[in-house]
Amino acid sequence: MSPRTASHRHRVLDDDAVLAQHGYPQELARRMSTFGNFAISFSVICVLAGCMSLFGFGLGAGGPAVMLWSWVAVGAMVLLLGLSLADVTSAYPTSGGLYFMADRLGGPLAGWFTGWLNLMGLLGAIAGIDYGAATFTAAFASLQWGVEPTDSTKMIIFAVILLLHGGLNALGVRVVNVLNSISVWWQMGGVTLIVGALFLAPAAHQSPEWVFTHFNNDTGISSPLLVCLVGSLLAGYTFCGYDASSHLSEETRQAQYAAPRGIIRSIYVSWIAGFVLLAGLLFSIQDYKGTQNSATGVPPAQIFIDVLGIPGAKLLLLVVIVAMLFCGNAEVAATARMVYAFSRDGALPFSATWRQVSSRTQTPVNGVWLAVGVAFLLALPALYSPAAYGAVTAINAVGMTPAYAVPVFLALRAGNRYQPGPWTLGRWRRPIGWIAVTYAAFITVVFCLPQTSPLTVQSMNYAGITLLVVLGLAWLMWLTRGRHNYRLPASRSTGQQTVLSQDVV
DSSP, X not given: OOHHHXXXXXXXXXXXXXXXXXXXXXXXXXXXXXXXXXXXXXXXXXXXXXXXXXXXXXXHEEHHHXXXXXXXXXXXXXXXXXXXXXXXXXXXXXXXXXXXHHHHHHXXXXXXXXXXXXXXXXXXXXXXXXXXXXXXXXXHHHHHHOOOOOHHHHHHHHHHHHHHHHHHXXXXXXXXXXXXXXXXXXXXXXHHHHHHHHHHSSSOOOOHHHHHHOOEEOXXXXXXXXXXXXXXXXXXXXXXXXXXXXHTGGGBTTHHHHHHHHHHHHHHHHHHHHHHXXXXXXXXXXXXXXXXXXXXXXXXXHXXXXXXXXXXXXXXXXXXXXXXHHHHXXXXXXXXXXXXXXXXXXXXXXXXXXXXXXTTTOSOHHHHHHHHHHHHHHHGGGGTOHHHHHHHHTHHHHHHHHHHHHHHHHHHHHGGGOOOOSSOOGGGHHHHHHHHHHHHHHHHHHHTSOOSSSOOTTTOOOHXXXXXXXXXXXXXXXXXXIHHHOXXXXXXXXXXXXXXXXXXX
């Protein structure tokens, strides 16, 4: 046996021992590298999806100044929250992710509610990401073939995209890992191509003063402060999904190090790339109102048309669409692992079905198709009412952010009873943790604020109502099912985690 083979086997055995310490056997294929773990969270955050989909919203809710400066501020706070979550992830590297941490640190009820917030957030994310990809694809079809981008057309494209992502994820984690690795370079190259093409094109560009200070308010809200808070949601909605590194930890080698690093790197790389992308788009706006009211229905597409013409716009739209497809595929992978883990602990109806792992690919294939199917149902209201669709998909951000904060808060509350993993913030854990928890509570309130005035059925922000509905359903399910069926396995104090820390360090 070569030294390399022996070292590799030693790492796999250590990962399996740590998982066994938490009460689970190794069922999934542990084939993901440190880079692959980073790649899945980076693919899910996907600045080419979030920034592009919400660009029109940002133009109306504060304009360039709010879009850029809120990106800087929110990104910094999310990085602190990510650092704190990474600390807890190192101690609990399981597919259950957030709910498993919350259960171990705060008990079954904390785990149950965190799990449902996390799961609904992940399902809402699939619906939002893939429907966004369908919208951009419809815009491309309009430019290329003159196809009218109707709601029914978008829904058909959306269904095809979901089937594609379900099929790719059913092939196994090796395929997912390769696609996510390509996604990293596609996104970085895409941002470089878009910004480079816009800057080098022989077209007028806005001044730095305009880009960094221009304020625009089309919300009808009279308070500039409230408009700034609402405008910060472009960044708030985009910086979601980095818990994917945690959900894929049972398939990652050296998970106690790789998963925390994946969370942190995905945030700060996205933070930098997103700022460059937003600045590049804002510098290149030719007609503000024309961009907002683009016939394509996609404001960034109008910027591409105005600066580069139809052929260049179609090329850049294709770059964005492919990035969105990578993003949705990664989100399906993360959600399927959450479904698998939650079912493994008896939380979902028909758990025995959803927790099954394919003997061929060692992948939770049933969980994949459940995630895809529920995401389709969540997006169906878009055929009848944009407000209803917004209410359903709003749970993505308003559910995910509190779910990130709960295990961090519980670890802080546990004091010396919390035993960090080998990757830890050390003495910085408490000050960074409290700042992160405070931010998470604040931004969750912001997610629920009215975004326009006057309020109508169509313009109302349903995020708060959706959050209350999910919590109410979770409580009802706890009373009828959870308190009887949901339970984590007993942890085993084998000392393997300590051995791992000493071996690696």
